[in-house]
Amino acid sequence: MLRRFRLEEPDTIQAASDLLVRFGDAARLYAGGTELLLVMKEGLVRYERLINIKQIPNLNQVKLENGAISIGALATHRELTVSPALRESLPAFVQMENNVANIRVREVGTIGGNLCFAEPHADPGTLLLVLGAGLIAAKKTGQREIPVENFFRDAYETCLESDELLTEIRIPRTSAGGVAYLKFGYLERPSVGVAVRVELGGGGKSIAEARIAVGCAGPAPKRVEEAEALLKGKSIEEATRLIEEAGGIAGRASQAISDLHGSQEYKEHIVQVLVKRAFQQAVQKS
Amino acid sequence: MRFEKEIEIVNSKENVWRFLWDVDRFIACVPGCKEASTVEPGKQYAATMVEKVGPFRVSFPLRIDVVESRELAYIKALAAGSDNAVGSRLKVELEVGLKGDGNRTVLSLAASVDVLGKLATLGHSIIKRKADQVMEEFAQALKQKLEGAA
Amino acid sequence: MATASSRRAERQTIALSFTVNGRDYDLDVEPQELLLDVIRDRLGLTGAKRSCDVQVCGACTLLLDGRPVSACTLPAFEARGKKVLTIEGLAENGTLHPLQQAFIEHGGFQCGFCTPGMILTAKLLLDENPDPTEEELKHFMHGNICRCTGYKKIVESILAAAKKMRAAARKA
Secondary structure, three states: OOOOOEEEOOOOHHHHHHHHHHHHHHEEEEOOOOOHHHHHHOOOOOOOEEEEOOOOOOOOOEEEEOOEEEEEOOOEHHHHHOOHHHHHHOHHHHHHHHOOOOHHHHHHOEHHHHHHHOOOOOOHHHHHHHOOOEEEEEEOOEEEEEEHHHHEEEOOEEOOOOOOEEEEEEEEOOOOOEEEEEEEOOOOOOOEEEEEEEEEEOOOOEEEEEEEEEEOOOOOOEEOHHHHHHHOOOEHHHHHHHHHHHHHHHHHHOOOOOEOOEOHHHHHHHHHHHHHHHHHHHHHHO | OEEEEEEEEEOOHHHHHHHHHOHHHHHOOOOOEEEEEEEEOOOEEEEEEEEEEOOEEEEEEEEEEEEEEEOOOEEEEEEEEEEHHHOEEEEEEEEEEEEEEOOEEEEEEEEEEEEEEHHHHHHHHHHHHHHHHHHHHHHHHHHHHHHHOO | OOOOOOOOOOOOOEEEEEEEOOEEEEEEEOOOOEHHHHHHHHOOOOOOOOOOOOOOOOOOEEEEOOEEEEHHHOEHHHHOOOEEEOHHHOOEOOEOOHHHHHHHHOOOOOOOOOHHHHHHHHHHHHHHOOOOOHHHHHHHHOOOOOOOOOOHHHHHHHHHHHHHHHHHHHHO
């Protein structure tokens, strides 16, 4: 059961930010509540007030604007899977969203809530890392764009300030490139997630750009620049020969530890396997 | 969960031993540990362990019992406490060993940490990571305090 | 500025006007009341079950404005101005929905605990996709867990109902 709380329902970003300042630690932003209400039910956190931000208009749209795809933070996972703009420009993202949790969580849970709760065993963050996304954080006095690489600090911790709301996710449109996101797990949440993006160059024969990110295994999703550097500039054949080594680097960089999801060695191994498969898929798609 | 660490301290065994029994200075080295007090010198102590991971806070009021000690060589202590707000219990078995001569002491730490209850099922890997962090910071703080002020 | 989060919040009442199985209700709820408890305890509709209580099993599935939600983890105030469909509202004038009929005919349930959630979710599947492949069905129903049947009979029931419903639609 849920402990008693009071509901605040601001209808502007400024009002929501004001409430955050006014109530501090005693209040928390509430959108879909699919993560928040679970930990509140368990009694692991207590909030005197929940700030329902779903009344704030225009925060759930998907738009294409000047070279970027803009995703409103309040868009539910389901809304993203049926968005014509996303389906056309980022099918890999739609596929990832279509496999988040289950149909009911996808219906109610928001992409913004998923990112801000920063549960380690989650999907979107890992993929956003290879897409070079920017996260827009707004408060009363203005807004700023946070590169996704800087967003996740630790498990359940982002770099958002206490009076900021995540309002938008901006993904630059990439003209050429193949993206793949693969995950593995047999528990309710994914145990390992890997995203790979490649851009081909040299007449489609070499790797002009490679992005590799790992998630779920460690406390926060992260890009693995060392693995990316191994592939960049190489011919596709050469990169294919090196992909296992790159996967090994990514595995060790994933900060995996042994727990109910698997031993550290097993998770590192799965990372390596998924990096290889995602790379092959990304190359094929590009 | 088991953690083991060995650190070299530039100080005499006697000074290190004395430091270990100075409750306030010892507890000050454990990150998150506050409000240390002596219930029975050499036998029983109390402290509160406060930790934070993201929005989650735990506070364990600990009862610490010294179960074995050998002068200038070894201490074994058991600490236990419950945080009823999160329905969880913390148990730590800590063994401290001293070796060395002159101004060089090797301090070996072995901790067996058990978290029981809700936290354990929901946050196993987070706890492990946090406990590792605490151990590392603890060892570094000990070294710093003992080498800084002889 | 910041108040201690351990201080107990003052009681607050929210007016909840909504429709359940075609019938209008006006209730007062507190923010922390969950939809599942309002449906079960205050409206007496006990088809939806509290099973895992963490929104993974689907036994508490309700359709809210036609969309599937985990009532165990949804505050009741989220149903303001909306239409709820529970398993009790599926049959019309005593005639079972083809899915309910198919689950009976094909052995789609044993203990029946997961069944209301299964059927409501399957209803939505067939509304959206009248001729699903088995793969599409399994992906859609992935969040509804059954401990008894091993799923084979559930899949058969849903596909059988789908076939009947397509035939009826052609005749209409």
